[in-house]
Amino acid sequence: MTGITNTTDTAGRLTQDQLALAYKNACMGELQALKPGNVHAFSDGHGMTIQDFIQSADVTADPIARVGLSVGERVFYSVEATKNAVGQNTNLGMLLLCAPLMQAALSLSEGQSLWSQLNRTLDQLSISDATLVAKAIVLANPGGLGVSNQHDVHEAPQVNLLEMMRSAQDKDRIAWQYANSFQDVVSFGVNLYADALFKWENPAWATTGLYLGFLTQYADTHVQRKHGVEIANTLMQEAKELESDYWDAHNPKLMQKRLLEWDASLKARKINPGTSADLTVATLLASHLVLMT
Numbered sequence: 001m002t003g004i005t006n007t008t009d010t011a012g013r014l015t016q017d018q019l020a021l022a023y024k025n026a027c028m029g030e031l032q033a034l035k036p037g038n039v040h041a042f043s044d045g046h047g048m049t050i051q052d053f054i055q056s057a058d059v060t061a062d063p064i065a066r067v068g069l070s071v072g073e074r075v076f077y078s079v080e081a082t083k084n085a086v087g088q089n090t091n092l093g094m095l096l097l098c099a100p101l102m103q104a105a106l107s108l109s110e111g112q113s114l115w116s117q118l119n120r121t122l123d124q125l126s127i128s129d130a131t132l133v134a135k136a137i138v139l140a141n142p143g144g145l146g147v148s149n150q151h152d153v154h155e156a157p158q159v160n161l162l163e164m165m166r167s168a169q170d171k172d173r174i175a176w177q178y179a180n181s182f183q184d185v186v187s188f189g190v191n192l193y194a195d196a197l198f199k200w201e202n203p204a205w206a207t208t209g210l211y212l213g214f215l216t217q218y219a220d221t222h223v224q225r226k227h228g229v230e231i232a233n234t235l236m237q238e239a240k241e242l243e244s245d246y247w248d249a250h251n252p253k254l255m256q257k258r259l260l261e262w263d264a265s266l267k268a269r270k271i272n273p274g275t276s277a278d279l280t281v282a283t284l285l286a287s288h289l290v291l292m293t
Contacts, residue, residue: 013108014292020065022292023098026284027057030277033207034259036242037235037266038277045267048090056082056090064095065102071125072132072161074099079136089140093174093222093278096133097185098285100125100178105289114286114293119181122162130157130164142222173221173275182282188217189283190290205252208259210283212246214276215239222274235271238262 031053032041039048063069063077078095104118134157157164165178177184192213196206214220216239219232242262246255266273 013110014105016065016067018292019102019105019289020061022288023064023102023285024057024061026098026281026288027053027094029203029207029284030211030281033204033211033280034256034263035208035211035273035277035280036259036263037271037273038211042260043263043267045263046270046272048088052086052088052090055085059085060091060095064098065106067106070129070132071099071103071121072129072136074102076132076136076139079140083139089142092137092140092142093274094281095136096174097177097182097278097282100182101282101285101289105293108293114289115181115186118186122178122181125161125178127157127160129161130159133161133164171221171225173218174278177279177282182286184214184217184279185283185286189214189279190287193283193287199247200252202252207280207284208252209243209246211276211280212239212243214279215273216243220273220275223271227271231271235266235273 031039031050034040034042037045039045039050039053041050044050059081060078063081064074066074066077069077075095078099079089079092082089082091082095100118100121101114104114104121107121108114108117134155159167162178165175168175169179170176173184189210193206193210196209197203200206200209216236219229219236221232223235224232242255242258245258246252249255
């Protein structure tokens with residue numbers, strides 16, 4: 001892989017190349033699945049193309065997986081690379097989720113589980129991590145970003161990144177992951193994806209099932225910030241109707257027409273369930289890492 005050296009971590013278990021490839025596979029796996037409301041192989045949307053996301057994955061595979069970086073550095077350098085490559089925010093949420101997972105994978109010692117090291121990684125987050133993540137958020141300028149009364153990203157953080165995320169967890173499901181040991185990924189997402197793979201033996205179909213699962217599990221906080229609670233709750237109800245039929249389908253291809261119609265409807269309403277897509281990428285990455293470790 002261009003620009004990535006074959007460097008082992010301190011435990012000698014995983015190489016930087018392996019982790020970068022796992023990350024790219026997670027990004028591409030998410031793009032290949034039909035995810036209504038988001039950019040995917042079947043449809044562009046919201047002023048973005050699938051090529052923007054492919055290019056974003058390419059340019060961030062090095063900094064997100066590089067040996068020797070902190071979580072904050074992984075996020076900031078990846079956001080910076082994305083901005084330089086595609087000129088817009090395609091991946092802030094997923095980078096915020098993937099960075100601690102990569103840090104944990106690089107820090108694993110023999111006999112240690114990925115999840116226990118992830119908890120340790122979160123506990124070790126610093127004020128420097130918070131400063132770099134705040135800079136990355138401002139640089140990415142995500143939709144719905146406003147001014148906060150507590151730990152505003154436009155001001156120098158006075159707390160570590162974990163505390164900063166805890167203060168935002170009630171309004172942002174990505175921040176919630178930091179504050180709650182990534183439970184949506186660890187306890188819900190990884191198990192649901194495994195069930196879907198077992199049921200259909202098709203990664204793309206399984207990923208659509210995973211994404212629909214996230215849409216029905218909670219109101220998408222990206223939609224909530226941009227459109228309000230009522231629209232976010234409406235989206236969740238629409239998703240529940242489709243998800244039930246999707247999981248009942250022996251062949252999910254028979255659901256493709258309905259999913260594409262809903263996709264077009266969401267995009268016409270400018271509804272982009274970005275948080276659910278970010279959690280989907282993080283779950284795919286976590287699933288790959290569990291197999292590797």
